[in-house]
Amino acid sequence: MNKLRVGVIGCGAIAQRRHLPEYLARQDVEIVAVCDFSEERANEVKERFGAKYALTSTEQLLALDEVDAVSVCTPNQFHAAVSIQAMQAGKHVLCEKPMATTIGEARAMVKAAEDNGVFLMVGHNQRLMPVHQRAKEILQSGKLGKVLSFTTTFGHSGPENWSVDGAKSWFFNKDQAFVGAMGDLGVHKADLIAWLIDDPIAEVSALVGTLHKQIPIDDNAIFLLKTNSGSIGTLTASWTYYPNEVNSTVLYCEKGTLKIGADPVYGIIVNYADGVRENIEIGKMQTNDKGGQMNSGVIDHFVEGILSGDGHEINGMEGLRALEVILAGVEAAHSGQSRKVNTAS
Template sequence: MEKLKVGVIGCGSIAKYRHLPEYAANPNVEIVAVCDAVEERAKATAEQYGAEAFTDYEQLLNSIETDVISVCLPNYLHAPVSIAALRAGNHVLCEKPMATSHEEALAMIEAAKENGKILMIGHNQRFVASHQKVKKMLEEGEFGKVYSFRTTFSHGGPEGWSIDGRNSWFFDKEKAFIGALGDLGVHKADLIRYLLGEVKEVGAFVETSAKQNTEVDDNAVCIVKMENGTIGTLTASWSYVAGGDNSTVIYTEKAVVRLEDDPTYSLIIHYKNGETVRYQLDKIQTNEDGGQTASHVIDHFVDAVQQNKTPLITGEEGMKSLDVILAALESNEKGQFIKME
C-alpha cells in the first residue's frame, strides 16, 4: 500500500506534540508539507520532518500533492481551511471544536460529502482505555440504570501549553470565539455523548473570572440532561492553579464508576455490595507529559482513510458535541435552559 502524503496546517503546540510526532511514528504516512503563518516556525518544522514549508495554506493546497490534511489552527479558521482542503481532494482531520457555529460545521460536513472524503474531528477522549472499557460495560448493562454523572476538564490555562504562551490566539475572542468551554468542555460534551447517548437540554453559567485582558470564558459550569433522563454536570476551567482534573464519575444503580480520577488506577468501580475493582489501564493523555502517551487519533484516522471506513468521530459527531457547547453559551446569555434541536 502506498504511503499517504500528509500536510499539516498550523505548527503550534497541538501539531508539535500530537499530530506531527504521531504521523512520523506511523509507517503508512509521509509528512510532505507543513504550513504556519510564522515563517521561522514553518521552516524549522519542515526541516525537522523533511517536509516542504509554506506560510499560506492555499499555496500548500495548490502546489503540492497531499492525500490528507491536519487542520491545527485557531478555531475561527477550522471551517474555511477544512473546506478548502476537502475541495482540493484531501481527507481532513480537524482539531476541536470543529467550528465556531452550527452552520460552519454543516458546511464542513457537506464539503466532505460532495468530495467523497473523510472528515474526522480530533476528540481524543473516545480513545482513552478507561472510557472505552466503561462504554462496553454500560452497553452490556453491567451497572444497571445510570442516575447521574459529573465530568470535568480543567487546568491552569493555555498559557502553560500554547506555543505563544499568554500571547496565544486562545485569548483572542475574534480568533478563538470561545475559551475553556470550547478548548476543554467540548471534549467532555463528546465523551458524555459517547458514553451516555444524546444530550436533551443544557443550562450553564459561563464566566471570565481568572484571566485578565481577555473576553473568552475561563470557567464554565453546565447542567446537562440526557435524552434517557440522566442528569449531570459538565465543567471546564482554565483556573486550576495547581494540577488539573480530567475526571468523570458516573453514579449508577449498581456502582459508582470513577474514570481518570486516580493517578494510579484510571478506572475504579465501587460496587453497591461493598466490592471495589481497580483497573490499571493506559493513562489519559495530558499536556504535562509533553504528549508522551499516544492519543490514537492519528492512527485511527490513517486507518479509516486507508480502509475507507467511517471514523469514530465523524463531522456529524463533532457537530453534535459542538452543539452542546453552543447551547451552553446560549443558556448563559439568555438565563434559561436550552433544549437541543
Template sequence: MSRVGVFRVERGNVEEAVRRAIDAVGGVDVDRGEEVIVKPNIAFHKDPYGAINTDPLILDAVLKILREHTSRVVVVESDSTSNYAEVRAEQSGIMEVVRRNDAKFVNLSKDEIVHVTVAGRTLRLPRTVVEAQYLVNVPKLKTHEDTVITVALKNMFGVLPEKNKAVFYHPILEEVIPLVNAACKQNLIVVDGLTAMEGRGPIAGSPVTMNLVMSGRDPVTVDAVAAHIMGFNPKKIKIITKTYDLGIGEIDLEKIEIVGEPVERVARKFRAPRAVTGVIADGTMALRVLFLNTATPQPVGKKVRVGVIGCGKIAEYLHLPGYNGLTNVEIAAVADLNEERLEYVKRKFGVTRTYTDYTCLLEDKQIDAISICTPPHLHKQMTVEAVEHGKHVLCEKPLATSTKEAYELLNEVGNSKFFVMPAFNYRFTPSVRMVNEIISRGKIGKVKSAMVTFKSDQRVWNAVTPFRFIEKSGVLSDLGPHVIDMLHYFLGDVDKVNDIKARAERYGVYDRVNIDLTMQNEAEVKVGLHWFSDSIIPSFQWKIEGTKGTIKFDVLRSPYAVNISWDGKRWQRYAVEHILKDITDKVVMAVKRTHYSYSAEINYFVQCVANKTPPSPTLLDGVKCVETMERISQKI
C-alpha cells in the same frame, strides 16, 4: 429428522472440510442467478488469536463454493459500538476475502428498514436480510456472557441496524434473538470452529483450538449440537429454548442426525462465561487486546502522505510527532503564516516542503490527507477546500464556530468520498473505551448522573497563537468540546441545558465555567471547566453513577484504568496496564506535554485513510458537538 454436519479440518485443508460439511446437509440449493446473502460474525476490528471473528479461511471457502452456483453474493454486517461495519470488516481481513471472491459488502445499518411482526412483536430489520432469496449464516463457536453461547442464533442479532444495540435490546436480549431468527429464515449455516472461544466471550475470552466445521439448515438444531460439543445443556440456554418454542428446529440430540464426527468424539468442556462486568481486572491480555492496541502502528494498505496546516503547539505536540512515529507515513509538507515556526518544524520533524500559503499545500496532488491545526474560525473554510482538493481531513475541534456553519459544512462535504474526522482524541484513551463498553453493555445499569471536572492550567500550555484569550468564551470553547463529545459518546444527546455559571478571574475571558445538563436518557450531568489546576499535570475526572454500579476515572492522569464500585462502598480497579505505567506516563505528560490518545488518534486516522474506511468519530459527531456547544453558550 434434522441433520447437522460435524467435520474435522484435516491437514489444514479448510476448504475440503467446508465442502464436506455443506454436502452433508444437502449442498447449496441455489438457482443460478439468485442473490445469496452471507452473514459472518465480525464482532471486532482486531482478532489476534483468531477466536473473535469468523475466520477468513472459513468465509473464503464458503464464498468460493457459493460463487460456483451464482455470481450474486453479498456479505453483510451492521455497525456496532466497537466500530462501523466497514472498518471492522477491513481491519479484520474480512473485506479482503470479499474482494477476492468478487462479492459485495453491504452495511445493514445503512440499508432500507422494514417493520416485521413476529409473535405479536414488531422489529426494525434491514430489507436485504428479510427479503433474502437465500441466507447463509457463518457464525463463530464461542461462549457469551449474556447468552451462554454465541453460534448461529446470536450471530443473527448482528443484523439489527442500530449501532448501539445494547441500549435498545440488551435488557430483552433473550426475547429479541428468537424473534430475529424467526423473521430471517436461514437456508444454510456453516459454523467456524477452527479456533473457538471459552470463558468471557464473545470478545474477551480465551482461544480454544477445535479445528471443526459444523453445518445445518436451522439455527436451533445447530446451536443445540454446538452446546453439547461445548459441554452445555441446550435445554438450559434460553435463546435456544425460546426460539424452539417458536417452532424452529430440534433441541433433543436423540432426534438430530449427526453426520461426520460423533459429538462425544469432538466434545470438550468449555469454561463458562461469568456475567459480572464484561471486563477483567488488572493488566490481563484480554483487556490489552480490546482497549490498548489502538496506539500501536497497524498494517495498512499503502504509504500515506500527509500535510499539516498550522504549526502551533497542537501540531507540535500531537499531529506531527504522531505522523513521524508511523513507518508508513511521510509528512510531505506543512503550512503556516509564521515563517519562524515553519523553519522550527522543518528542522524538528524533517519536513521537506513548507508554505506560507496553505492553498499551495492543498494543490499537491500526491498528498492524501490533511491535519488542520489552525484557530477555529478557519476550520470550516479550510476543511471544505481540502475535501474539494481530494484530501481526507483530520480537523481540530471545533469543526466550525456556529451551528449554521457546522451544518453548512455537513451539506457541502458530507457526501464526498473524502472523509472529515473531528479530532476528539480522548475517545482513543483505553479508559474511555472501557467506560463506553461498560455503559453500552448495561453493566452499571441505567445511568442516573455524571460529574465531570476538567482542569488545565493555560500558563503551562503557552500557546503560539493565544486566540483562546481573545474569545470571551475562553475555557468553554477550549475544554468544553471534549466533554460534550464524550457525553455524546457515553450517554447520547443532551436534552436540556439547565444552567450555566461563567466567571473571568485571571485571564479576562471566561476561565471558570459550571454547567448543569439533562441528557435524553434522563441522566443529570454537572460539568466544571477550569483554566486553573493544582498541578502542572492537567486532570479530566469523571464519576458516572448507574443503578447497578458507579465508575470513576481520570482520562489524563490515569488513562489505562477505571475504578468501579458495585456496592457503593468498595472500589475495584480495572486496568490494561500496571499502575507503574500510569505513574511514568504522568511524568512524561508533565515534561513532554503528550498523552496516550495523541498517537492513538493519529494512527487510527492514518489506517482509515490507507484502507479507505470511514472513521469514528464522524463528521456528524463533530457537527452535533458544535450544536450542543452553541446551546450552552447561548445560556450565558
C-alpha cells in the same frame, strides 16, 4: 494506497506535540508539507519533522497533488473555511476541535465531505483513551444498570502554559478562539459523555465566567446537562486549575458507581452497590503536560480510517453534535435559561 501523504496547516502546539509526532511514528505516513503564517516557524517545524515543504499559505499546500490528507490545526475561527477549502481540493481532513464556531459552518463542512467524496474527522481524542474505551465496555455490559447522574471535569492551568505563543496565544483572542475553556476543554467532555453513555445531550443550563485571568473570554464554565433518556449531570471546564490538571468522569448508576481518572493509580474504579470494589489499572489519562505526552490515538484512527477505506467513528456529524452542546451552553449562559440542543440527525 499504501502510504498516506499528509500536510499540516497551522504549526502551533497541537501540531508540534500531537499531530506531527504521531504522524512521524507511523511507517505508512509521509509528512509532505507544513504550513504556517510564520515562515520561521514553518521552516523550523519542517526541519524537525522531516517535511518536504515549508509553506506560508493554505492555497500553496492544497495545490500539492502529492498531499492526500491534511490536519487543520489553525485557530478555531478558521477551522471551517480551511477544512472546506481542503475538501474541495480533494483532501481528507482531520480538523481540531471545536470543528467550527457556528452550526451553519459545521453543517457546511459535513456537506463538503459528502460532495467531494472525502473523509472528515474531528479530533475528539477523549473517546479513544483506553480508560474510556474500557469504561464504555463496562457500561454496555449492563452490570451497573442505567446511568442516573454523572459529573465530568476537564481543567488545567490555561493555554499560556501549553501554547507555543504563551500568554499571547490566539486562545485568548475572542475573534479567533470564539469561546474559552468551554470550547477548548468542555467540547471534549460534551463529546465524551454522550458517547460514553450512548445517550445524546438534550438540554443545557450554564454558568460561565472569567474568574481569574485577564482575558476577554471565559476561563471557567459549568454546564448542567440532561440527556434524551433523562439522566442529568454536570460538565466542568476550567483554565484555573492551578497547578494540576484534572481530567475525570464519575457515573452514578442503578447498581453502583464508575469512576474514571479519579485515582492516581487505578484508571477505573467500580464500586458496586453490593459492596464489591473493582480496581482497574489501565493506561493513563491523556495529559497536557509538555513533558508527559502520550499517543492520543487520533492520528492512528485518522490514518487507518483512510487507508482501510472504512472512514472514522469520530466523523463530522459527531463533531457537530458536540458543538451543538457548546453553543446551547453559550446561549444558556447569556440568557440565564436552559436551552434545548438541536441534535444533529
